[in-house]
Amino acid sequence: MRLLVGLPVSEKLGRRADPAEVPAPEHELGQTHARSTDLALLHRAILRSLGHDSVVFACPAVPPSPPPRADRPRYELNVRVASDLKEVAGDLTVRFTPNRPTKRLVFRLWPNGPLQRGEGSQLDVGDATANGRTLPASRPDPTTLVLQVPLRAGQSVEVHLPWRLRVPLDARDRVSRFAGGIRLGSFFPVLAWDPRRGWITDPPARILAESSTTPASDFDVRVDAPAGLEALASGTKVGADHWHAHGVRDVALAVARFRVVTRIVHAPRPVLLRVAVARTSNVQGSTVLRMATRALERLSRLYGAYPWQTYTVVVPPDLHSVGIEYPTLTFIGASPILRVIVDHETAHQWFYSLVGNDQARDPWLDEALATWGQVQLGGGLPGSLAAAPADQFQHVGAPMSYWNGHQIAYFREVYGGGVVALSSLGTRRVNCALRHYAAQDAYRIAQPGDLLDALNRFIPGAERRLRRFGIRR
Numbered sequence: 001m002r003l004l005v006g007l008p009v010s011e012k013l014g015r016r017a018d019p020a021e022v023p024a025p026e027h028e029l030g031q032t033h034a035r036s037t038d039l040a041l042l043h044r045a046i047l048r049s050l051g052h053d054s055v056v057f058a059c060p061a062v063p064p065s066p067p068p069r070a071d072r073p074r075y076e077l078n079v080r081v082a083s084d085l086k087e088v089a090g091d092l093t094v095r096f097t098p099n100r101p102t103k104r105l106v107f108r109l110w111p112n113g114p115l116q117r118g119e120g121s122q123l124d125v126g127d128a129t130a131n132g133r134t135l136p137a138s139r140p141d142p143t144t145l146v147l148q149v150p151l152r153a154g155q156s157v158e159v160h161l162p163w164r165l166r167v168p169l170d171a172r173d174r175v176s177r178f179a180g181g182i183r184l185g186s187f188f189p190v191l192a193w194d195p196r197r198g199w200i201t202d203p204p205a206r207i208l209a210e211s212s213t214t215p216a217s218d219f220d221v222r223v224d225a226p227a228g229l230e231a232l233a234s235g236t237k238v239g240a241d242h243w244h245a246h247g248v249r250d251v252a253l254a255v256a257r258f259r260v261v262t263r264i265v266h267a268p269r270p271v272l273l274r275v276a277v278a279r280t281s282n283v284q285g286s287t288v289l290r291m292a293t294r295a296l297e298r299l300s301r302l303y304g305a306y307p308w309q310t311y312t313v314v315v316p317p318d319l320h321s322v323g324i325e326y327p328t329l330t331f332i333g334a335s336p337i338l339r340v341i342v343d344h345e346t347a348h349q350w351f352y353s354l355v356g357n358d359q360a361r362d363p364w365l366d367e368a369l370a371t372w373g374q375v376q377l378g379g380g381l382p383g384s385l386a387a388a389p390a391d392q393f394q395h396v397g398a399p400m401s402y403w404n405g406h407q408i409a410y411f412r413e414v415y416g417g418g419v420v421a422l423s424s425l426g427t428r429r430v431n432c433a434l435r436h437y438a439a440q441d442a443y444r445i446a447q448p449g450d451l452l453d454a455l456n457r458f459i460p461g462a463e464r465r466l467r468r469f470g471i472r473r
């Protein structure tokens, strides 16, 4: 899961092995001193690393970003939420145009991953049709639907697919029902196409972490919510429970009774920022609005304009000290480290949402960079990790297949070790490289080599210097 972030929380995870149990506020207070010591140590480590950066460095102007590909998938998604919130029925129509020949379409059904099924999620699909004809289908594993459709490069197909989702109560992962509402992410069948690599069929992670790889797409989403409940989705609201999201990799949805506060943020283009706090949560919407405003403004100065017209922050009552990012919509757990979570998940809007990655093969590409962005905002950070000997972090670039079964080590190395690795290159130059990377690889699915190319450009020997952290192209 695109969790968290602050080391104190990780350490608690280490003892309790359950993010849902993380910190009662009184415990957090007791850690304040330790954390500020950690902060001082990290700042010292960063200052030391700035020795590499002592010559005055001016970041060259960033060229304009490319728009999303013209041949991106176009989805129409209908979502009907049952009045008892236990089930969601839906159907989708997607127009897909491959940029290279293929014999099949591959949809991923992420609610059927082992961890998600263990929590009670289940995504079933009906017959897929194209031009009124049922398509031959196979299910090589519970998270994968393969449809036999031969296509030439540039040839489009429009596929209709009905689906049904079971929504478990109080789940820790991305599909969950709470008192009076639901929050859904990675919840419908989604095409796993990478224009550079073709179909991406990584196995699902077995710990709380994402495995999804999807191309930037357009979504037209209509939600039929139970009476009295409000639906909030990724993108722009264009009608009653009707949403458009353009150039996004996925769509998240929350349905509940919310207190909503909004404002226009300049990031630097105007963005409608919406904070929706479930009425069963006791967080102040104005507090979250202030945090998200600050994060959007500062991150856009560091990594380039926020490219979408809206940003929605949903605070459900059940996430506690974690957050989950989706394009233009993040779920934020109410917690003493609220700001850290807002900073981290907002940084994912650049690293995961705008510049995508194969989250199963290269989880560090979005998690290390989102944690890096969070650290730039001065929020919580993996403090004592930064002061730890760098040789403790030798697997930052490892895939989820390596981390399966090692949740704590995953956070420690990928989130914390990733920041330590980048800090060793010098903060200003890394931020410059990331700004260029975000522009050049906008809307694409980046690979480690793309980030290393950007770092090499501004930092002599960056790629070689990162090898000891297990980072390779």
Ligand SMILES: [Zn+2]
Binding pocket: 001, 002, 003, 004, 344, 348, 366, 367, 370
């Ligand atoms: Zn994250």
